Amino acid sequence: xxxxxxxxxxxxxxxxxESICLVLIGGLDLVYTxxxxxxxxxxxxxxxxxxxLHEYGIEGFIGLKALLLAVPLSVAELxxxxxxxxxxxxxxxxxxxYLFIYLYGFVQVNLLR
Numbered sequence: 172x173x174x175x176x177x178x179x180x181x182x183x184x185x186x187x188x189e190s191i192c193l194v195l196i197g198g199l200d201l202v203y204t205x206x207x208x209x210x211x212x213x214x215x216x217x218x219x220x221x222x223x224l225h226e227y228g229i230e231g232f233i234g235l236k237a238l239l240l241a242v243p244l245s246v247a248e249l250x251x252x253x254x255x256x257x258x259x260x261x262x263x264x265x266x267x268x269y270l271f272i273y274l275y276g277f278v279q280v281n282l283l284r
Contacts, residue, residue, distance in 0.1 A: 197240040
């Protein structure tokens, strides 16, 4: 027999696994990029991030990367209440695109030079 839940209490809301996956991918990308920049084994190729790094240092670079990951994910998590299937599919597309762009750039820089 299933216990009835009090309708006045809010049900705990979890974060989607797709959002967690994007945070992990973005976080690993950020940590690896900062490491490569710190040991002078890479330069930032993205003009926006390159300018941010030059003008605001590593703290500004990290802040911008985190902001550009956190804001869209927050919007997605808020929107999933009214569009859950669309949000999950959109986040999965974002995961695939992030990995594709990252791997494409890695191959271009490291294997095709």
